[in-house]
Amino acid sequence: MKKFILILIICFFNHFSAQQKIPVWERGQMPNSKGLKLKIEEEKEGRITQIQEAELLAFLPAKEERKKMAVIIIPGGGYHHLTYDLGGYSYAKWINTLGISAFVLNYRLPTSPDLKQKEIGPLQDIQAAIKYIRKNAQQWGISPDQIGVLGTSAGGHLAAMVSNISTDYTELKGDWETISTIPDFAILVSPVIDFGVFAHRGSRTNLLGENISEEKIKEFSMQNRVTAKTPPTILFHAQDDNAVPMMNSVLYYQAMIKNKVKGAIFIFPEGEHNIGISNKTALTDNWKKLCEDWLKNLSY
Template identity: 75%
Template sequence: MSMKKFGLILCFLLVNLIFAQEKITLWPKGKMPNSKGLQLKTEEKDGRIVQIKEPELFAFLPPKEERKPMAIIVIPGGGYYKLTYDLGGYQIAKWFNTLGISAFVLNYRLPISPDVKQREIAPLQDIQAAIKYIRKNADQYGISPEQIGVIGTSAGGHLAATVSNITTDYTELKDDWTSVSTIPNFAILVSPVIDLGEFAHVGSRNSLLGENASQEKIIEYSMQNRVTEKTPPTLLIHAQNDKAVPVMNSILYYQAMTKNKVKGALFIFPEGEHKIGITNTSELTDNWKKLCSDWLKTLFLNK
């Protein structure tokens, strides 16, 4: 074998090693709550997952010698009817790895799934179970159980805000799982869906609550109404020219945070539309990653 060919093979193996991930089945067999027991297949369309067989976590871990105590669960968006698992999941996880932060991408059940009994709590059950799993197995991953956060984009941002504020444990997990908290230690919301009323992304609202949702249910799942002094520190990122999810969503949430004295920050960029991610067309908007990295450094300073 030539040295050139050997070098190419070695590079290929190294790239795959760097981006290798562990797949974790979230629920024990037969223990997934809110399920009719249908046998579904995971389906993809145009690079998005449109149906989930079962919720899964994908662990992206930096090298042990570079690993920090902090970990984050990445929640892809997609309007609650699909999952942008690559752009809104794997790519974000790999970026966090460059900061020495362990990342776990959650492919959660969609509320439109024919298998779920109560649509609006299915995604919440999955993210709550994910937080419990990572917190309970923190030693295995070399992380702190008290430094576990969430990041969500678009509808994933709504789910991140939901798990930050709804304290009821919907997982139905028993025994030593009951004492494990479902609340993240911090949250990052990128172009998040927050309001399901006046400033709603209608597609997300309809997918989560149904087309004929009551006003009471809309108010209940508009997350600016659920913020309390116990809401974890939160960073909000949004573009002023976002036509899909109006910037007022982030503003309303930050106003509620300020009213309740919740620590956090809000950065609004003039450009970026509903496309803020790891790669951005605007150099100014691309600064969100440095702002995010710097903000994370302010957390847990005394721990």
């Protein structure tokens, strides 16, 4: 009996440790590095404040239920830390219930002492992650042209950056150069968008530093980067969000309308900066159903 229980325990832990960790960069390919050896630094409540290299954690539905679509989850944390658990794994597990594969990206933070150019470090990692998943899509049974991003808070800013900046900063050569870095769709939850009047100051300072020029503020305010080539995007925000004002989402959606970008926006009266998998009100919790229906209606 004891042996049987032990086997069950081993199987239980094997099941939850079976998620595949994938290095984003192959050995010697990671750009923008001083070559420092860094330790992973983690705070309480599932927050990482420092990593050596970017990595993806794959969450895959059963093959029988798996659709061709995949979503890269980009955790927030003000560009200071990564909320990989609440802002990563929880979203990935929910995405799996839709039959969609999910990959949580732990990216290099701009506060890392290893980065030569801090403001493009996170962008390089998400661009390389999109390339990697597209190149290896067949092994997971997904389609390379149905790869989206889901970003929360500062992760939403990074999702908006990769949606609109067409310059390839990965420095990858050979057949990697032919693979697009632009996602096929984007889901932005309480996103940081504006670096001006409605900025989340912590995100702006951590990414760009102090005493930022007006030119830089404009460049990294993502509503200014939207074009007709911006992928279909859905935005969710709460009216009572005191950390990242809802105007961040409104400004982005206005730019989408101006450029005829396909998408939708939902502003809930409550939710603060905590729209996620478990919400305090039934109304705000509807974001998941709205998102699911929107994903179903995407045509490829």
